[in-house]
Amino acid sequence: MLDRRRSALIGVAIAFLTGTAPAHADAVLDHVGTYVWERDEAPFGGFSGIEIAPDGASFHALTDRSHLYWGSVQRDDLGIVRGMTVAGRAHLKDSSGNPLPPGYTGDSEGLAVGADGRIHVSFEGLDRVVTYDDPDTAGAPLPRPPQVPGMGQNAGLEALAIRDDGTLIAVPERSANETIPFTALAFDGAWTQLARIRRDPRWRAVGADFGPDGWFYLLERDFRGVLGFTSRVRRMRLTADGVQDDEILLETRPLQYDNLEGISVWHDGTDIRVTLISDDNFIFLQRTEIVEYRLRQTQAQALRN
Template identity: 65%
Template sequence: MPIRRRRPLTAVLAGLILSGTALPGWARTLDYVGTYVWSGSEASFGGFSGIEISPDGTGFHALTDRAQLYWGSIERDSQGLIRAMNSAGRAHLKDSKGVPLPPGYTGDSEGLAIGDDGAIWISFEGLDRVALYDNPDATARALQPPPRLPGMRLNSGLEALAIRDGTLYAVPERTGDENQPFPILTFRDNTWGEAGEIRRDPRWLAVGGDFGPDGWFYLLERDFRGILGFASRIRRMRLTEAGPRDEEILLTTRPLQYDNLEGISVWHDGQGIRLTMISDDNFLLVQRTELVEYRLRD
């Protein structure tokens, strides 16, 4: 067998740099941590579209798309893998008059963000709006409705919701055209504004968002491929006064690799940035509620 000489590593690197080829895996690594399948016996269990994990990774709030909010504790082993989700409570969200929201047009809750003060922000599609709750059992505070955006319709409203320094950021699920960027809406002092646009790639829809402890904005996207199932993608970027900067794709999954991932929470586990995602099983027996976790090491 002939011996093939290998090009020196320095020569390979020099060639890549001169050609402008990116080296995404050399500056950081994204490690798969684990998947936990969560189940519950209540009729309201399922359809999870949003999740918030406590800074130490031991607590959670999880939002269904039928106006139900669960919360509780997370048991982890010595490696940080989820071993149990212990539900401590559940609340049926109310409207501004104190009436429990029915599933459907007025109760299609999608985005979840929790402020440093503990206030709970939830976005709804159908009747597009954002509601603020002092606690899960509280009556919703009436807020200024968001502006109507191209592409927003009955099942495509504000899905990605995140909060930073008291300002709420919201990204709609889709835009008017596959090549039209996602607008970034902001909400502060009961006033809506904009913070630039995020490039949209055809087929990919925005379904979840969060700010990490590193200050970056993480966007979870989904692509439904019919009988082939769901594919997911995570992008991160810096949101500056001049708009998004330094955007990079961290993860793109294969169809059927995971279920319908819709919610994302970003926190630090002591070793790196932990990305926790939750799936929407659409209340179907053929789907399941998964919590999927990755760790990003810069």
């Protein structure tokens, strides 16, 4: 009994120190590396979305002021990010070809890049999703999504992901209250309410992606005041019968990272990797971080298999 208790306490301590999920979870995320991305230009910062290419060598990154960056990722022999080279930047435009201003109409939050290369961006404030065949051309707004309880000017369509079949999934930042589930909206020619995702008190949805394993990964954030931000990553299956196999993979400590808002899930040739990006809110005390984790199957899942 004492040995079991000691092992349990050690497991809890390791989870606290590393920010990983408890050892009984089916899978956990192991930290790979953190890179602080800096660039001396006014539009740089406020990143709310990121997409890493399937080979891990290139990226798209979205700011919350309608600027989209793209380029290449430099990695060392261990696959750890050592640099981000910008190949281009575009100021996203409205359907008339006018650059979007910051604020109500230009608060870009969610990013999803389809297999066809088209770029999809969700906005809060004026809640909508816009598709770009090219980031330098006018946007093509989708039909306006339905308003669901909890959506507001600073709590709109924060998280956006795209399935292999091209269906877009959008999740508002919050629900009607902390005990009412998030509403996941789906667009496949028309908007529908796809699923209701459990919401735990304090946590808000800020990013989403579908992994190469078909699971839906949700990034959530909690602001702890002077203690800064905490983040967690969940994965689940979105099925016709609703949400299944919902589990927490990662919960970070206060001040462990900055304000993580974007998530990209991809395969590095060996394992599934999760890349996160932080929003520095254009405040000099904060920073833009690229944080990467690798998915590890736990013994609990191995025993099931």
